[in-house]
Amino acid sequence: MIRYTEKIRERARELLGQGKVDVFIGYKKGTVPLMNQPVMIKRAEDVDQLLWDSNCCLNLANYLTKRTEKIGIVANGCNSRNIVIHILENQIKRDQLYILGIPCEGTIDHRAVLRAADNQELLGYSEDGKEFTIRGAGFEKTLKKEEFLRTNCKTCQHRNPVIYDELLGDPVPENTEVDPFSDVKGLETQPPEKKWSFFQNLISKCIRCYACRNACPLCYCPTCFVDESKPQWVGKSIDPIDTMTFHILRAYHCAGRCTDCGACERVCPVAIPMRQFTKKLNKDAKELFDWEAGLTLETRPLFDFYKTSDYNEFIY
């Protein structure tokens, strides 16, 4: 994946230098290993901050909302789908964007890596093809990337960008063997009380920091339902029912829009796998409406059109 870094810098330098874009959005190294940060580059001389490796986990579409300048941006599979959604939802215009597409080989789960390092502090990270190496005080470990992929990357069905102006490498083979919804299907067979306790347990540590909402490119409403007060849809406490209401509605607002990019899970300070909510919606959207979010600019979003023959079996 490192191989993209040079190309991104080179193209960003040209695009900024020629005035084709006013700002370039990509990733830079974070202050601690495994934590790459989004960065906005405005001057050609700063492009050497840009990089691409297996820790580019936040969703850059989040930084496009309502911007007015010309923007260069890197986009792998899931990020490109969120860009499509942003364009469809009028958050940005296609002709404002210059997209450098990245065929993606997956990103790694920093929590799993930290566990493999017995939660010792990491001081260095480097990667080489299918392996990566972590370093700390008095230890060094080389691990296989394949074994540390984030769960959404393991089951990703759209690793190649769906929209781009140029592709920085050859397309990678898509992963058609795996079932992205096996976990959801497993839970679907459980009785209601098991499901309820599963989800209660899942969110029990939530501190309602809203990082999951803020990291998601879909959540751009000027006033979020959590901040509405007349009526107040959800209390502000960490009462379990309020927290559950928050998670149901946060997920539901992503229905037909979520790309399973995993940014929400990535940023959660208490490691809540809240994709279990959105994945159910993604599964139903696929099964009932043959819908996957953000694949094309040609169709309106799921809830913005209908067919007279839509699924009707649940209605008397």
Next chain:
Amino acid sequence: MNEWSPKITAFLCNWCTYGAADLAGVSRLQYPPNFRVIRVPCSGRVSPKFILAAFRQGADGVWVSGCHPGDCHYLEGNFYARRKFALLKGLLEHIGIEPGRLHFSWISSAEATKFVEVATKVANAVGALGPAKYLIKQRAEVA
């Protein structure tokens, strides 16, 4: 001791099911008394937030009813609603709300007998599940 009987929030479209309830009334048709009816201009007006709010405030069941597909007063409100409800029902049942708490129907203003049938079916289904267990927001006692 009063015997428990379910409280069901019913969101009924002004242009059809609400009229059907009216017609059932003037035709002296009997239907279960468990509903707290909220009149809405269209089933498309029913936000998932309304449904959650009803459950949070202690409704044992929720029933949303609008015009038959093709008969919407606003032409297509119920078509949009149908997509939203399909995914909402799936999500709520996935997190543990029992199937049988949340109901949807299409009933025209002439269908008083269908109104009675569906109302009975909804009341029986919710009644069989007993009082709502999940998603009720406990409110602080105010002295």
